[in-house]
Amino acid sequence: MQIINNFNSIETLIFNFEQISQEKTERGKCYLKRPHFLKCLYNDEKGKELIINRKNLVVYHKKYNRKYYYPASKSYFLNILNKNKFKNLILDSRIFSKNNFEIVNLNNEKGNILFYFDKNKFDLLGWEISDINENKTIFKIENLTKNQKIENKLFFIPETN
Numbered sequence: 001m002q003i004i005n006n007f008n009s010i011e012t013l014i015f016n017f018e019q020i021s022q023e024k025t026e027r028g029k030c031y032l033k034r035p036h037f038l039k040c041l042y043n044d045e046k047g048k049e050l051i052i053n054r055k056n057l058v059v060y061h062k063k064y065n066r067k068y069y070y071p072a073s074k075s076y077f078l079n080i081l082n083k084n085k086f087k088n089l090i091l092d093s094r095i096f097s098k099n100n101f102e103i104v105n106l107n108n109e110k111g112n113i114l115f116y117f118d119k120n121k122f123d124l125l126g127w128e129i130s131d132i133n134e135n136k137t138i139f140k141i142e143n144l145t146k147n148q149k150i151e152n153k154l155f156f157i158p159e160t161n
Contacts, residue, residue, distance in 0.1 A: 003101060004090055006122035008083045010034070015144040017126075021137040035082050037155040052077050053155045065160050076113050076129065090115075100125060108132070 013032040017040065018025060028042040042048035047062025057072035072078050079085045093105040093115075101117040111131035118125055126140040 001090070002122045003103070003117050004087050007086060007124060010146050012147055012150050013124075013144060014148055014150070016142045018140045018142070019137065020140075022135065031150050031154055032081070033150045033152070033155065037150075037152065038077055038081065039155050051155060051157055052081070053157055056157060058157050060158055062158075067157070067160050074110060076110060076127070 011034050014030070016027070016029050018027050020026075026042050026044060026048075028040055028044075028048075030038065030040040032038045036052070036054045038050070038052040040050040042050075045063065049058075049060040049062065051058045051060060052072055055072050055078075057070045057075060057077065059068045059070070060066070061068075076089075079089045089105055090103055093103045096102040096104070097119065100119045101115075101122075103115040103117065104112065105115075106112050109132070111129055111134075114128040116125040116127065117123065123144055124141060126138070128139070129137045131137075
């Protein structure tokens with residue numbers, strides 16, 4: 001399948017994002033490096049960062065020098081970072097073709113995810129997650145660049161006092 005082949009040919013992604021959740025819109029920039037790393041820098045007054053470093057998922061607020069840890073296994077991020085998990089996720093999903101490809105995966109433990117892929121280039125355009133509590137998060141990707149060099153030190157989790 002072209003979507004799997006295209007996405008699994010990617011080692012790094014850099015992109016701008018717009019995240020909409022609970023009627024709040026946030027923007028920023030993300031760096032993804034397979035198979036273990038993701039960092040999203042939010043353009044907000046708190047200096048919010050979302051960091052995945054292997055199995056750790058941390059939300060860091062630079063302004064307050066505070067870290068909040070969450071189990072990465074309860075999110076879909078590990079499925080996106082790991083090529084085999086991503087392939088299995090897509091193969092276990094329903095695919096719809098409209099203006100773009102929409103791929104829906106239903107999961108009783110994580111909630112549902114709807115991926116959006118460009119119909120011509122097969123690039124990831126974003127996703128929509130409805131968690132088990134029916135909270136919805138929409139994540140839109142813009143200005144995507146692939147396979148650029150990203151240093152591992154970008155993904156270090158900052159020390160706090």
